Amino acid sequence: MGWHDDTDNAGSVEHNPFEQGPAEGVICIPWQQLSQDALDGIIEEFVSREGTDYGDYDYSFDDKKDQIRAQIRSGKVQVVFDPVGETCQLVLSDQLPSGL
DSSP states (O other): OOOOOOSSOTTOOOOOTTTTOOOTTOEEEOGGGSOHHHHHHHHHHHHTSTTOOOTTOOOOHHHHHHHHHHHHHHTSEEEEEETTTTEEEEEEGGGSOTTO
16 A cells, blocks of 8 residues: 555554645644544544564554654654545655645
């Protein structure tokens, strides 16, 4: 599914929703502006996807969530919202199109 973060970080974000070009109106949402429940829901949906790459290690669901949450808090991963598709995605900050 698209690109892969080549770092050795477990639980890395791997799907780039901008492969086909950014959808019109897509915006970055500062994670601090989301409720804890909303952020948890986005993280849980991401972690539960098939194909999320954690390397050769087995991590618990909660460990995976914690790893993704840490990447969001560090700024390595951004939350983006597509108002057309009414979906949120997690995207590596360095993979965001300019202007977002």
